[in-house]
Amino acid sequence: MTRYNIKEAEKKWQKLWDERQSFVVPDDCTKEKCYVLEQFPYPSGRLHMGHVRVYTLGDVAARYQKAKGYSVLHPMGWDAFGLPAENAAIEKNEHPAKWTYANIAIMREQLKSLGFSFDWNREIATCHPEYYKHEQKMFLDFYKKDLAYRKESVVNWDPVENTVLANEQVVDGCGWRSGVPVERRKLNQWFLKITNYAEDLLEGLKTLPNWPEKVRIMQENWIGKSEGLQFKWGVVGADGQTNEQIEVFTTRPDTIFGASFVALAPDHPMAQKLAGDKPGFDAFVQQCQSIGTSEAAIEQAEKLGFDTGHTVQHPFVADRQLPVYVANFILMDYGTGAIFGVPAHDQRDCDFAHKYNLPLRPVVIPEGEDPDHFVIDKEAYNGPGKLANSEFLDGMSVEDAKKTIIAKIEEQDTGFGTIQYRLRDWGVSRQRYWGCPVPFVHCAECGIVPVPEDQLPVILPEDVTFDKPGNPLEHHPTWKKVDCPACGKEARRETDTFDTFFESSWYFARYADPRNENSAFDKNKVERWLPVDQYIGGVEHAVLHLLYSRFFTRALKDCGYLDTAEPFAGLFTQGMITHETYQDSDGKWLNPTEIEKSEGGVCLTEKDQKPVKVGPSIKMSKSKKNVVDPEEIIKAYGADSARLFILSDSPPERDLEWTASGIEGAWRYINKLYRLIAEAKGSLPAPGTTIPDNIGEDAAALRCVIHKTIIGVTTDIEAFHMNKAVAKIRELSNALGDFKSDNNDDFCVLREGLETLVMLMNPMIPHLAEDLWLQLGHDIPLVDTAWPQADKTLLKTDTVTIGVQINGKVRATITLPADADQKTTEDTALADPGIQKAVEGKKIRKVIVVPGRIVNVVVS
């Protein structure tokens, strides 16, 4: 018997799909559209298993929808700007553009070898001027609409390298290359007003039922809407008067009588004003700044304060003045950059109060506690309760007290009830080379001047060097020099480039019209394809990329580019790929190819048979060397095996553990399927033969399995339960393999089963499916064949087997007619010899009967 030649077959079918242009979609198709999109890759050099997973999932969805009769848009492109290209430039002395395009060429071939159903005619690369020129235009439009502006903001500054560092380049507060502590520096940078859309972005989440609940919750928390009170505290001056004011925002105005202190962000203007000349203040601010800019680092740092020596007057208690501190955990970007601290009811304030010996005054008393004896020590109380020690608020609920205080403050005209969002405006400036240039000019006379549209695009110069630290655009001899578009005098080009999230915020729309030279995309084409019906990507993008894209869609709508409200109607977030880790006796990490497993599961180095320490299965990473190269896997087992293994076992939203035995199992199954059909095809009737009525009992049972499997696999694919779909396909193939008959009529059922099997596995292992489809005698390739339909009349079974419990534990099973009523079910259950024996000598207190499901006999 001929064996399945994986390599040849896969190449053959890829070529056929390519020649037939099977996945090229016209814009004017009359069929209903379906847009399936996976997050596009950064061209890092080679495909990794994570890529294979996400594109396999997308391909299953796309091929399935195509079989269902949709006109499926399934494009691919490259998120091609970014930091790694610059790192490669520095390390390997290779130009970022050359490096990037070379990587794209490699990865494109790797993707093609996996047989994905991409419409390659629509391929884009974001580093191409034909792509980024449109986003320069967008930025100018945003600027006109007041959605883009400049302000000062803080960056990580490496004083040795003279560069801005990304958070990931800061390790333990020090620059990754220089090793010296990073500084926080203020720079004037470009921002996009995402906060204008805070409420709409929040509300819009309600229109996305096909997003994972967890992602919606994460976005909701990220936007962080909170209602509260913004009001002013008077700073007590030398003359006892309150001339200076500190404005604070609080979500707990009800606890105002419990306030013990007021705290300012280190970079709050009032901080400098009140304590600027105090000894130790500059050192304190510097210490705060050494923490870095990441929120996690700031929140996890020890809570530290600097006493300004000034006090503020409590608004309702005449003889209470509170100390004013500068504290490292107050963020200038949130609220007003100042808070009042209530140690009894906020854990951070509580820690702070213990450190600086500030009073704890409980003002919210939980139910059942006596206000006079309720004390707070190390644990702040932030639950519900009744107000106490709060004068006119005493006895009120937290909610009522909030309303009362807000009304009172508004009456006094020292503040107002307001809504704050945690969401901050999006800083899009990067002091880097490999990104889209910001189309602006700085003129000494005219200030910030947009580059006129007829002078776009501002092209990134290619003749740059990476021998000096800092932004190569700054060092470029001529590029910066430009005449002011407004006054014509000598001016300076903006050298900041955009955050790479900028490119990925609209690429899904560009795919609708990828070759448009005059505009980002034609409105009609975008409206034809958007929103993306099924978007697939890593959960690590749950907040930023998805939120920025949702913001862009709104901003573009306001600028007249499109009418779509939300870019991604459906979202699926897939898990990571993990692998065991291996270390030799010296602790050196080993790649899976460097080890071998002997009998008894002992692990040895392949080279010299030395013992290997096997570690837990963790995310594949270069540093731990626990990576498997997809190209090697495809070479050894073929694309279908890799795809099948990825889809088997692990639910797509969870982490997938890559194992050698797993891929081998998938490979064996591919060969088994081939044999199954090769062995059976000789005895099958011709394609299209109708199934007669007088088939045997086994054949009828098989038909039931076949049609159940159609329903099961269809529901599973729709729900992204690919592992379950694979299991059901395997069950069907087991049933088909077990099927024996010498009746020619029954072989019609076998043909139906095998054809169904092949059609159901097509989205997952399309090369093999095409091959088997041909062997089953079909001229039209499977790629152009419709999804099978289940005949529901075949699903009915005559009998049903249910469990019989004694006190909730299954003691027997009984088989009875599917339509047996309550009485029959109960009688049959009690007549069962096993049950009779079990209840012997015991009193039957109750019998619970759920026909078709269960019988439970309660005995004492």
Add this chain to the structure above:
RNA sequence: GCGGAUGUGGCGGAAUUGGUAGACGCGCUGGUUUUAGGUACCAGUGACUUCGGUCGUGGGGGUUCGAGUCCCUUCAUCCGCACCA
């Protein structure tokens, strides 16, 4: 610190609205075929057991005739936190 998730055999995981826990696969054990190995095929495989049963879904408690599923509590692990993409 804040936010989000996950815990079921030796392993990955199944289990409609609470109703026969362990589908499907990996691994393992025994056997068959083959010149031989990989392959393929057949049988077995949650634990304990005095072979009657008993115990089993991270731990503890609760609701129910019945809980992997619902409620409370606790432990462990993983992911994100605004300049990685």
